[in-house]
Amino acid sequence: MTIKQWSKSPKGYVAMVITAYLLIASIAEHDMAGMIHGIVAVGAAVAVDILCGLMRQRKRMLPDGAFITGLLIALVLSTATSWPVVAATSAIAIVSKHLLVYRKKPIFNPAAFGLLLSILIFGSGQSWWGAFGDLATWMIAFLLIGGYVITDRVNKFPQVFSFFGTFFVLLFLIGRFHLGDASDALRPPFINAALFFGFFMLTDLPTTPAKMKDQIVFGILVAFVGAAVYDLFGGLMYLFIGLLLANLYHVLKSRLSAKVTNRPVSNMQPVSKRG
Amino acid sequence: MAQMNKKWVVLCSTAITAVYAAGYFTTETEAAMPPLPHHTQVSIPTNDISKNNNPSNVKSTYTNKHHISPKSLYKDGTYTGMGNNRRGSIEVSVTIKNDKITDVEVSHFAMHYSESDIAGLPSEVVQNQSEQVRNVSGATYSTRAFQDAVQNALSSAQNV
Numbered sequence: 166m167t168i169k170q171w172s173k174s175p176k177g178y179v180a181m182v183i184t185a186y187l188l189i190a191s192i193a194e195h196d197m198a199g200m201i202h203g204i205v206a207v208g209a210a211v212a213v214d215i216l217c218g219l220m221r222q223r224k225r226m227l228p229d230g231a232f233i234t235g236l237l238i239a240l241v242l243s244t245a246t247s248w249p250v251v252a253a254t255s256a257i258a259i260v261s262k263h264l265l266v267y268r269k270k271p272i273f274n275p276a277a278f279g280l281l282l283s284i285l286i287f288g289s290g291q292s293w294w295g296a297f298g299d300l301a302t303w304m305i306a307f308l309l310i311g312g313y314v315i316t317d318r319v320n321k322f323p324q325v326f327s328f329f330g331t332f333f334v335l336l337f338l339i340g341r342f343h344l345g346d347a348s349d350a351l352r353p354p355f356i357n358a359a360l361f362f363g364f365f366m367l368t369d370l371p372t373t374p375a376k377m378k379d380q381i382v383f384g385i386l387v388a389f390v391g392a393a394v395y396d397l398f399g400g401l402m403y404l405f406i407g408l409l410l411a412n413l414y415h416v417l418k419s420r421l422s423a424k425v426t427n428r429p430v431s432n433m434q435p436v437s438k439r440g
Numbered sequence: 441m442a443q444m445n446k447k448w449v450v451l452c453s454t455a456i457t458a459v460y461a462a463g464y465f466t467t468e469t470e471a472a473m474p475p476l477p478h479h480t481q482v483s484i485p486t487n488d489i490s491k492n493n494n495p496s497n498v499k500s501t502y503t504n505k506h507h508i509s510p511k512s513l514y515k516d517g518t519y520t521g522m523g524n525n526r527r528g529s530i531e532v533s534v535t536i537k538n539d540k541i542t543d544v545e546v547s548h549f550a551m552h553y554s555e556s557d558i559a560g561l562p563s564e565v566v567q568n569q570s571e572q573v574r575n576v577s578g579a580t581y582s583t584r585a586f587q588d589a590v591q592n593a594l595s596s597a598q599n600v
Contacts, residue, residue: 245580288554290579292527299526322444326452333456337463340470348467349552351460354526401552 166227175319175370176229182311183236183295183365189307190240190295198244199294202251203236209252210235210259217263230275234258237276237365240295241358242283254283267419270371273412277366281405291401296361298354305357312364321368323377327384328363335392345396362404372412379415386411512539514597520547521596523588527581528552532562534593541569544590551582558582565590 171177191199214231217223235255242251258279262271265278283289297304316325333351340347349355367373367387374383391407394400518535528551535543544562549555557579564573571590576583 243580245575288557290553290557290581292581317443317449320443322449322452326456329456330452330459333459333463337459337466340463340467346467346470347463348471349528351464351467352471352526355552399552400554 171229175315176233178318179233179315179365179368180229180236182315183233183240186295186297186307186311187236187240189304190297190300193297193300193304194244194294196244199239202242202244202246202248203239205248205251206239206242206255207232207235209255210238213256213259214262217259221263230262231259234262234275234279238279238283240361241276241280241291241293243290243292244294246289250283250287250289253287254279254289257282257286267416272372272416273409274366274369274372276369277405277408281402281409284402293354293358293361296354296357298357302353305353305360308357308360308364312360315364316368319368319370321373321380324373324380324384325363325367327381328367328388329359329384331385331388332359332363332392335388339392339396346399347396350392350395358401359404362408366404366408372415374415379418383411383415386414512599514539514594515599517597518543519593519597521589521591521593523585523590523592525581525585525588528585530558530582530585530589532586532589532593534565534590534597536597541566541594546586551585553579553582558586561586 166174172181187199187203191197210231211228214228215226218226218228235258238254238258239251242254256279258275261273261278262275265272280291284291292298296308312325316322336347336350339345340351350359367384374380387404387407387410389407390410391403394403394406514536516537518533520531520533522529522531524530529548530546530551531548533543533545533547534541544565546555546558546562557576561573561576561583565571571587571594573583573587
C-alpha cells in the first residue's frame with residue numbers, strides 16, 4: 166500500500182485528523198508536554214504492536230492502528246501525567262487488542278480499554294486536552310468538522326447519531342426532572358470529551374457493528390450506560406464503560422448469531438426425519 | 441452498508457443540536473449556581489464575653505493593651521473557602537489559631553477526579569503554613585482547586 170492509498174483509507178483519515186488536533190491543541194495551549202506525550206504514547210503502542218505481531222507471526226505488520234491508539238491516549242491523558250504512565254497505558258491498550266480477540270478481531274476498543282484501566286490502576290488524570298477541553302469554546306468547531314469527515318468516511322452516521330441523540334435526550338431528562346447534575350456533561354470540557362469520544366472512538370471499525378440497525382442499537386446502548394454511570398457516579402469513566410459494555414454486547418450477539426447459523430442442518434429437521 | 445443520505449445527515453444533526461440546546465438551557469441555572477458558599481466563616485472563638493468576667497482574662501486584656509506587638513495577620517477561627525474550575529469544585533475548612541494554620545480539612549469534594557489524589561495536601565498546607573503545595577502529578581485540576589479553596593479561606597480570615 167502506497168502512502169497516497171493509505172492516506173485515503175479510514176485509518177489514514179483518522180490518523181491525519183487526530184495528528185492535526187495534537188498540533189493545534191499543543192500550539193494553542195503553549196505546552197509542548199502534549200507533543201512529548203504523543204511521541205511516548207505512539208512509540209510505546211507501535212513497539213508493543215510490532216512485538217505482538219512478530220510473536221503471532223502476523224503477515225500485516227503496518228502499525229497504523231497502534232499509531233491511532235497511541236495518539237488517542239495521548240490526547241486524552243492529562244499533560245501532567247508522568248511519561249511511564251502514558252507508555253504503560255498505550256502498552257495495555259495494544260496488549261488488549263492482541264489478547265482479547267474474537268474471530269481475529271479485538272473485542273474492546275483498545276484506546277478506551279487502556280484509558281479505563283489507566284484510571285483504575287494508575288489513577289491517571291484525564292483532561293481530554295486534545296479535544297480542546299481547556300481552550301476557547303469555538304474550537305469545538307474543529308471537532309465537528311473532523312468528526313463529520315471521519316464519520317462519513319467510515320460510514321458510521323447511524324451509530325454516531327443514535328449515540329449523541331440518546332445521550333443528549335437522557336441528559337436533558339436528567340436536568341429537566343432534577344435527577345442529577347447534568348450541567349457539567351453538557352459544557353466544556355465534558356462536551357468536548359463526548360464529541361471527541363463519539364466521533365473518534367465510537368467509530369472504530371473492528372470493534373463496532375457494520376449494519377445500520379446494529380449500529381443504532383450499539384449507539385443507544387453506549388449512551389444509556391454512559392449517561393447512567395455519569396448520573397450515578399460522576400467521574401470520568403462513564404463514556405469508556407458505556408463503549409466497553411457495548412463492545413461486549415456486540416461480540417456476544419455475534420457469537421449467538423454465529424451459533425444459530427452454524428447449527429447442523431439435521432438438528433433443524435423435524436424429529437421424525439432424524440436418524 | 442449504503443452511505444447515509446445527506447438530507448438525513450442534516451436532519452439528524454439538526455434534531456441532535458435542538459436536543460442538546462434544550463438540555464443546555466434546562467441546566468443553565470444549575471451551571472450558574474455556585475454549588476457551595478464562598479467565604480463562610482464557621483466560628484470565631486475570640487474574646488468571649490463570659491470569659492471577660494474572669495479576673496485573669498481581664499488581666500490578660502490589660503497586658504495585651506500594653507504589649508507592643510505587630511497586628512496579627514489572621515483572625516482566630518475556622519474558615520471555609522471554595523475553589524472551582526471546569527472540572528468541579530472543592531470546599532475546605534481551615535482552622536487558624538494565633539496566626540498559624542492548625543488544621544485543614546476537605547469538607548466537600550465535587551471534582552470529576554478521585555478525592556484520594558489530593559489526600560496528602562491538607563497536611564502539606566499545615567506543614568508549609570501556606571496554600572502553596574506541590575502539584576500532584578495527574579491531578580493538576582484538583583490541586584489548583586484545592587489551592588484556590590485554601591487561598592479563599594485564608595483571605596476571609598485575614599485581619600483587616
